[in-house]
Amino acid sequence: MDKVKIVIAGPRGRMGSEAVQLVNRTENYEIAAVIDHKNGGGFLGDFEGFSQFGQVPVYTDLALCFQELKPDVLIDLTTPEVGMFHTKTALEYGVRPVVGTTGFSKENLKELEELCQEKGIGCIIAPNFALGAVLMMKFSQLAGRYFNDVEIIELHHDQKLDAPSGTAVKTAEMIADVRENKEQGHSQEKETIPGARGANFDGMHIHSVRLPGLIAHQQVMFGSEGQTLTIRHDSYNRASFMSGVKLAVDTVLKIDTLVYGLENIID
Ligand SMILES: NC(=O)C1=CN([C@@H]2O[C@H](COP(=O)(O)OP(=O)(O)OC[C@H]3O[C@@H](n4cnc5c(N)ncnc54)[C@H](O)[C@@H]3O)[C@@H](O)[C@H]2O)C=CC1
Numbered sequence: 162m163d164k165v166k167i168v169i170a171g172p173r174g175r176m177g178s179e180a181v182q183l184v185n186r187t188e189n190y191e192i193a194a195v196i197d198h199k200n201g202g203g204f205l206g207d208f209e210g211f212s213q214f215g216q217v218p219v220y221t222d223l224a225l226c227f228q229e230l231k232p233d234v235l236i237d238l239t240t241p242e243v244g245m246f247h248t249k250t251a252l253e254y255g256v257r258p259v260v261g262t263t264g265f266s267k268e269n270l271k272e273l274e275e276l277c278q279e280k281g282i283g284c285i286i287a288p289n290f291a292l293g294a295v296l297m298m299k300f301s302q303l304a305g306r307y308f309n310d311v312e313i314i315e316l317h318h319d320q321k322l323d324a325p326s327g328t329a330v331k332t333a334e335m336i337a338d339v340r341e342n343k344e345q346g347h348s349q350e351k352e353t354i355p356g357a358r359g360a361n362f363d364g365m366h367i368h369s370v371r372l373p374g375l376i377a378h379q380q381v382m383f384g385s386e387g388q389t390l391t392i393r394h395d396s397y398n399r400a401s402f403m404s405g406v407k408l409a410v411d412t413v414l415k416i417d418t419l420v421y422g423l424e425n426i427i428d
């Protein structure tokens with residue numbers, strides 16, 4: 162059986178470097194190339210900490226990489242600014258994207274859904290690859306059917322670029338699908354310091370904590386008369402995301418639509 166040819170964008174990043182190791186240790190996967198904005202024309206092995214990957218080419222030009230190597234899958238773990246461009250380019254060249262990069266808007270998702278349809282190939286965008294986080298979102302959605310009052314508190318390392326996190330937005334979207342619409346808190350509440358009540362998503366509030374020492378954590382709190390329910394997930398390292406990345410790569414090869422969220426494929 163031919164190996165799955167994978168291109169990884171963002172290989173020197175916290176997630177990308179973990180994904181390089183995942184692809185390298187998976188028997189039927191092969192790293193065809195990496196995409197980085199440095200060292201185009203060189204090799205991954207030239208980057209510090211990657212000496213074992215001497216032969217893996219580095220491209221700065223995604224389209225050129227796809228034209229020359231015709232890979233099966235792009236794993237994108239970059240930044241909100243470039244994630245959409247990479248994903249679109251991949252679909253245009255018939256390469257199936259598995260995207261962990263966060264910060265995609267509803268409009269972005271709509272455009273990608275149409276592009277998948279046009280090209281007849283699959284794409285997976287997963288705001289969180291950790292199984293526990295996916296369950297936390299599903300459990301929160303279940304609780305949202307019974308509790309209208311919810312506050313989402315996401316906690317991340319202080320190098321994170323986007324706020325709120327992709328996971329928090331996805332959680333809010335999933336709860337909003339089942340929750341009776343409600344503007345939370347007192348109708349006359351006033352912020353004496355702007356932002357004190359966090360971001361407002363459909364009347365729910367999202368709070369973003371950024372601290373060194375944290376990795377990726379989220380707590381969803383529900384309240385009603387005389388009780389609260391708290392659902393919490395913690396990722397203590399980036400290895401926690403890798404089984405989800407593998408599941409997404411294996412799945413994206415078999416589908417021909419856009420899937421937004423791992424909860425749609427874990428069953
Ligand atoms: N879906 C999930 O389970 C997870 C998603 N993430 C998301 O993944 C993304 C990456 O996160 P981290 O690895 O922590 O960030 P990071 O900052 O450590 O890595 C990002 C990498 O992208 C590279 N990059 C930037 N522009 C590029 C370009 N034009 N071409 C190629 N590479 C480029 C940077 O050099 C850097 O190495 C973020 O959007 C984050 O929110 C992070 C953890 C889990």
Ligand SMILES: O=C(O)C1=N[C@H](C(=O)O)C[C@H](O)C1
Nearest residue numbers: 263288289321326327328377
């Ligand atoms: O940047 C991170 O670290 C993470 N980003 C994703 C998000 O925005 O939800 C997933 C996870 O929380 C880690």
